[in-house]
Amino acid sequence: MTASARLLPLSERSKCPIANALDVVGDRWTLLVVRDLLFFGKVRYKELAASTERIPTNLLADRLRRLEAAGIVEKKAYQKRPVRYEYRLTPRGSDLLPLMREMVTWANLHIAGTARPPARFYEVGR
Amino acid sequence: MTASARLLPLSERSKCPIANALDVVGDRWTLLVVRDLLFFGKVRYKELAASTERIPTNLLADRLRRLEAAGIVEKKAYQKRPVRYEYRLTPRGSDLLPLMREMVTWANLHIAGTARPPARFYEVGR
DNA sequence: GCTGTCACTTGCATTTTGCAAGTCACACGA
DNA sequence: TCGTGTGACTTGCAAAATGCAAGTGACAGC
DSSP states (O other): OOOOSSOBOOOSSOSOHHHHHHHHHOSSSHHHHHHHHHTSOOOSHHHHHTSTTOOOHHHHHHHHHHHHHTTSEEEEEEETTTTEEEEEEOHHHHTTHHHHHHHHHHHHHHBTTOOOOOGGGGTOOO | OOOOSSOBOOOSSOSOHHHHHHHHHOSSSHHHHHHHHHTSOOOSHHHHHTSTTOOOHHHHHHHHHHHHHTTSEEEEEEETTTTEEEEEEOHHHHTTHHHHHHHHHHHHHHBTTOOOOOGGGGTOOO
């Protein structure tokens, strides 16, 4: 069982799982942060800020806060003096892999010129 | 082969398929419209406007315009005098099914209280 | 002290959202 | 012919989110 202890609050919009998922990851940046953590092994703020899409730093800070509040990302200091943090996906975060895989499949099929991921991308069992 | 003739334009952000998919469906309403067309058999504006989440009508009109421009939805008049339209998913639109299925799976697992879809939801082959 | 780095925060103009009300074309019944 | 109703939107506008640039604070190292 991969579900975490405390669960996310139900959306006020409805009980529809799609509506609820969208309330968490339904915007143009959130899943890009998850992508960088999941596929590119980034862990530090600076690395996340340096994505190809150049997410504005205020939005990056905001998205990391929300992802942490949603239990998708964990933030912890990996050193003191000066304090430096690293961000890592929780199981709840890596469970987003299948969803992102389907996004890639759809985009590769319907948006010309999108990059194809390496074959192993489709082989990861979990 | 299920890909349509003309493809969507590449995003200016990057060639990443995830970023590109998000430019099309990365907001809180678009996939709810697709959901209603795909799972609930809605075809008319009025039906779409009556979703549980109560999408504002100006946003519904805007999203339908974008979905049409993206080749995900087709609009056609089903009668004249007065002209009345119906909206239907193209193959590009129904290809979003696997993505939405994964969304449902993730939400059911991580957001307490989200509704479980009927079992047949997971059985549709296409 | 001086410079640099990391991880953010702040200010502010622009864009998008959300809510309510309005419009337009027509059908229909009195 | 006039009033009422319906479907499919559009318009106005306040509030919130976005995007850009610049600023801040805690240190390390020279």
